[in-house]
Amino acid sequence: MEKTAPKKILMLIGQFYPAIGGAEQECQNLSRKFIASGHTVSVLTEYRDGLPPFESIDGIPVYRKIRGWHLFEVTYMLSVFLLLWKLRKEFNHIICFGLYLYTAPAVLFALCSDKKILLRLECSGASGDFCRIAQLKLGRLVSRCAQWSHRIIAISSEIERELLRGGFSQKKIIRIPNSVDTERFTPILNAAIPDVPCISFIGRLDRQKGIDLMLRALKKLVEHGVQFKAFIVGDGPIKQELTELAEQLLISDVAIFTGPQHDTAPFYRQTTILLLPSRDEGLPLVLLEGMASGLAIIASAVGGVPELLNPGNSVQIRADAHTVCPNGILVHSEDSVELAAAIKYLIENNGVANLCGVNARKHIEEKYSIDIVIEKYLQLIR
Numbered sequence: 043m044e045k046t047a048p049k050k051i052l053m054l055i056g057q058f059y060p061a062i063g064g065a066e067q068e069c070q071n072l073s074r075k076f077i078a079s080g081h082t083v084s085v086l087t088e089y090r091d092g093l094p095p096f097e098s099i100d101g102i103p104v105y106r107k108i109r110g111w112h113l114f115e116v117t118y119m120l121s122v123f124l125l126l127w128k129l130r131k132e133f134n135h136i137i138c139f140g141l142y143l144y145t146a147p148a149v150l151f152a153l154c155s156d157k158k159i160l161l162r163l164e165c166s167g168a169s170g171d172f173c174r175i176a177q178l179k180l181g182r183l184v185s186r187c188a189q190w191s192h193r194i195i196a197i198s199s200e201i202e203r204e205l206l207r208g209g210f211s212q213k214k215i216i217r218i219p220n221s222v223d224t225e226r227f228t229p230i231l232n233a234a235i236p237d238v239p240c241i242s243f244i245g246r247l248d249r250q251k252g253i254d255l256m257l258r259a260l261k262k263l264v265e266h267g268v269q270f271k272a273f274i275v276g277d278g279p280i281k282q283e284l285t286e287l288a289e290q291l292l293i294s295d296v297a298i299f300t301g302p303q304h305d306t307a308p309f310y311r312q313t314t315i316l317l318l319p320s321r322d323e324g325l326p327l328v329l330l331e332g333m334a335s336g337l338a339i340i341a342s343a344v345g346g347v348p349e350l351l352n353p354g355n356s357v358q359i360r361a362d363a364h365t366v367c368p369n370g371i372l373v374h375s376e377d378s379v380e381l382a383a384a385i386k387y388l389i390e391n392n393g394v395a396n397l398c399g400v401n402a403r404k405h406i407e408e409k410y411s412i413d414i415v416i417e418k419y420l421q422l423i424r
Contacts, residue, residue, distance in 0.1 A: 049081045049423055052126075052133035054148055056140060058087045058106070059099055062304060063246060064327035065139050065164045068220050072137075073102050075416040084132050086125060105129065108144060115143055115180045123147035130155060135423055138191070140164045141171035143178065146187035153190060160422065161191040166200040166345045167322030169250040172208060189214075193422060197325040198346025216422065219346075221415035222330035224407055229336030229399065230311055238269045239314040239389050244306050244328050247278030252319035252342065254287060258378035259319075259385060261291040268386055270296065275309050277302040310335040315388055315395070321375050323347055330410050333402035338395035339370030340384045348372060353405060366394065369402040 055069050073083040077100075084103040089095060095106050107125055110118025122144045126136075136159040138148050145161060152159035163171045175181040188194070189210055195218050196202035205215055241260070245251050253274060260272055274284070274297060281299065288297045303309065310316070316332035316339050323345030332339055333350065341347045343365075352367035364373045364384040371384045388395045408414075 047424075049076075049135050050133045051076055051081055051083045051135045051137060051423070052129065053083060053085045054122075054136055054138045054144055055085065055087050056142060056144070057090070058085050058104055060093075060304070062302070064220065064324070067327055069139055070100070070102075071221060071223065071412055072416065072419065074100055075412060076419070077101060079416065079420060082132075084129070086122075086129065103132075110143070115178060118143045119147045119180070123151055126151045130157075133157065136160070137162060137419075141175050141184065141188055143180070143184060146180070146184045149187045149190050152192075158192050158423070160193045160195060161188055162195040162197065163201045163205065163324070164197070165322060165324035166198065166204050169322035170201070170204065170324070170345075172204055199349055200345050201324060218415060218418045218422070219410055220325045220327055220330055221412040222327070222334045222406060222410055224334050224411045226307060227310060227331045227334035229403055236312070236314065238271055240312055241270055241272040241315045241317060241385060242275060242309055242313040243273070243317050243319075244275040244309060244332075245318070245326075247274070247276050247281045247284060249280060250320060250322050251278075252321050252375065253280075253284050255319045255376065255378045255381055256317055257284065257287050257291055257293065257297060259382035260293050260297055262379065262382035263385060264293055264296065266382075266386065268389060270385075270389065272297045273300055273309060273313075274298065275300045275303055275306060306331070310337065313337055315340060315385060317381070317385070318342065318347070319373070319375065319378075319381055320344055320347070325350070330406060333369060333399075334406045334410075336399040336403045338388050338398050339402060340364075340373060340381065340388065341370060342375040343372040344375055350405075351402075366398075368398070369405055370398050 053069050057066055059070055076083045086105045088108040089106045093106055097104055108121055110121045134157050136148055136152055138145055138161045149159055175184050194210055194215050196215055197219050202215055243256055285299055288294045316337045318329055318341040320342050325346035329350055351370040351372055364371050364380050373380045373384050
């Protein structure tokens with residue numbers, strides 16, 4: 043990597059470790075790589091009950107100090123601005139994860155203090171950054187301030203299109219995807235063939251992720267006599283609702299809820315087919331990890347998922363059925379019947395599943411390795 047004059051970088055994000063969502067993991071991974079490249083990194087995030095207001099994680103100073111009482115959302119913004127003032131000697135660059143209330147004061151502070159700010163959007167669609175900000179009283183102010191960022195990072199083509207529709211300048215938008223550690227997540231050589239296929243979902247348990255559709259698809263597989271076991275790895279606000287649905291569908295014996303796991307790598311190693319039946323997405327980290335692990339993937343054609351499974355968009359998803367792409371299978375969201383059919387197809391066509399896994403691993407190595415992605419950030423801040 044080309045040497046860069048040391049920078050002092052502040053990561054501004056709603057939550058940080060021990061939260062283990064995609065944005066939180068990407069923030070932590072990038073922070074480690076920035077430090078390994080000779081830069082200094084600190085993190086400013088929201089206060090969380092039960093966690094210290096300050097601690098060092100992997101040598102990264104983490105300030106959990108953003109507070110606000112949401113009086114017309116002004117006190118939250120003021121809290122961020124004052125914290126940035128107090129920490130001003132700690133950074134000359136801000137990387138802001140997501141479009142939220144902290145975005146506006148961060149941009150204004152950067153502009154009036156001669157610091158650089160890079161804004162990263164995390165998700166598109168009905169659960170995305172723009173829809174979330176539209177629900178806030180000061181959403182229009184936040185969106186307007188965001189346009190003054192020095193650069194806006196789009197992690198997917200769908201997010202880039204939303205930025206352009208939102209009035210953001212094409213000249214400021216740069217495409218940098220999420221990344222994955224291709225040494226930690228890697229295919230298992232000479233893996234033993236399992237007695238029955240293992241189907242896994244790994245992620246946050248909320249409606250956006252479509253786990254209810256997965257459970258209904260698993261029910262259809264049981265009805266067709268397909269043998270399998272399934273793991274739902276993670277936690278979230280609708281876990282109880284999902285476990286009750288599994289009981290109602292009489293599939294609790296094959297659909298196992300593992301709870302939250304800080305180390306998900308072992309689940310990738312035992313997975314045959316990785317599912318992500320989301321209703322909305324950005325560029326999901328779980329798919330990058332699954333592809334790096336050489337797994338067969340089935341995912342909804344939302345957000346940045348199609349460009350992962352179908353690079354170049356050489357094949358469009360058919361209106362009547364799932365579509366086999368070079369790196370996996372795309373399905374329409376909200377369709378558990380189609381999802382079940384795609385799972386059954388891969389179980390019955392092991393050669394196709396293996397080929398998709400090999401293609402996926404190669405694609406990740408070429409474009410999404412953490413070393414490739416961090417170099418794009420280093421070029422950006424030079």
